[in-house]
Amino acid sequence: QSGLTQPPSASGTPGQRVTISCSGSNSNIENNLVYWYQHLPGTAPKLLIYSNNQRPSGVPDRFSGSKSGASASLAISGLRSEDEAGYFCAAWDDSLSGPVFGGGTKLTVL
Amino acid sequence: QVQLVESGGGVVPPGRSLRLSCIASEFTFSSCGMHWVRQSPGKGLEWVAIISKDGNIKNYADSVKGRFTISRDNSKNTLYLQMNSLRPEDAAVYFCARGHINSWDSEGYYYTDVWGRGTTVAVSS
Numbered sequence: 001q002s003g004l005t006q007p008p009s010a011s012g013t014p015g016q017r018v019t020i021s022c023s024g025s026n027s028n029i030e031n032n033l034v035y036w037y038q039h040l041p042g043t044a045p046k047l048l049i050y051s052n053n054q055r056p057s058g059v060p061d062r063f064s065g066s067k068s069g070a071s072a073s074l075a076i077s078g079l080r081s082e083d084e085a086g087y088f089c090a091a092w093d094d095s096l097s098g099p100v101f102g103g104g105t106k107l108t109v110l
Numbered sequence: 111q112v113q114l115v116e117s118g119g120g121v122v123p124p125g126r127s128l129r130l131s132c133i134a135s136e137f138t139f140s141s142c143g144m145h146w147v148r149q150s151p152g153k154g155l156e157w158v159a160i161i162s163k164d165g166n167i168k169n170y171a172d173s174v175k176g177r178f179t180i181s182r183d184n185s186k187n188t189l190y191l192q193m194n195s196l197r198p199e200d201a202a203v204y205f206c207a208r209g210h211i212n213s214w215d216s217e218g219y220y221y222t223d224v225w226g227r228g229t230t231v232a233v234s235s
Contacts, residue, residue, distance in 0.1 A: 003154050035210075035221050044114070045225040050210060056223070088155060092220045096157070097169050099145070099221065103154035 004028065004089055006102035013110050017077040020105045022089035023070065028100050030070040032092040036063075039086040039104070048087075049074060076107075084109045112136045112224050114206050119229030122196055130229060132189040132206030140164070140184040142218030143209030146191045148202035149228075158204070159191065163217050174200075196233045203228040 005023040012018040022034065036049035047056055049065035052072065064075045072091075076083055089102040118130040132144070146158040159170045159180035168180055179192040189206050207225040209218030 003156075033221065037225075042227065044227045045205070045207075047210075047223045050221065050223070051212065051214075090155075090221065096171070098157045098160055098171060099147075100157065101147070101155035 003100055004091065004102035006087075006089060006105045008103065009106050009108065011108040011110055012076075012079045014079055014081065016079045017075060018079060018107065019076075020074045020087050020089075020107070022072045022074070022102050024072075024091055024100070025070050027095040028070075028091040028093040029067065029072055031094065034065065034067050034072040035090045036065055036072075036074045037088050037090070039088060041086075045088070079109055081109050083107060112208075114208060114224060114226035116204060116206050116226045116229035119204065119231045121232040121234060123235045124197060124233055126196055127192070127194045128196060128231060130191040130193065130204055130206075130231075132191075132226060134187045134189070134208070137208070137224075139182075139187040142211050143220075144180075144182060144189045145207045145209065145222055146180060146189075147205045147207055147222075147225075148200075148231075149205070150199070150202040156202075160209075160219070161189070162219055163209070167219075193231070196231075198233050201231055201233045203230050 033051045037045040039045040052067040053065045062078045086104045088104040093100040113135045116132045161180045177195045181190045205228045207222035210221045210223035211218035
């Protein structure tokens, strides 16, 4: 299955704002909602953003999501060392009749 | 707190079978769909299978269709993945994930919110 496209890596310094992109197509992102997760190896992925730009309770407002056309972005402002993790996007795919995921972006806090 | 715990992973030769389990706790298991998602070494996530809250609707990725079967026992709060005719490319960490119930999806079928930590499957002779 073809996945969503994310940059493999991103980096920033403490306090900085970083964005992670997620690119798809009209069978997924363009016509469906986007979710974002944070994942540390060996742990359970954690939901950060749902329905393009909504935060579950407990997720800091430093995390925000947006979508335009067949692309979406996750922005992290006021970067902290504990934000160093993997981040992946997901969207329902109408062709697959299932969710499709991004390859993941490893964020390094310098 | 809400938790999903996978088990059943291991090392199996190609062509053999394995059954994964996922035990849910601290939420009404029968109220939402459930997914299996896998991550192969060094690769991104791949959706594997989905099952509706009552078990009546199931769907699979093409890569596992006809070989894997998803099922659930709502009386035991448990999700299963029966994997037959395993291939080397099935080697991965397998995660179970809960369907996300929200204002536009009251049955939690399409997207996921809570995930487990995963169980590792290796396929090797």
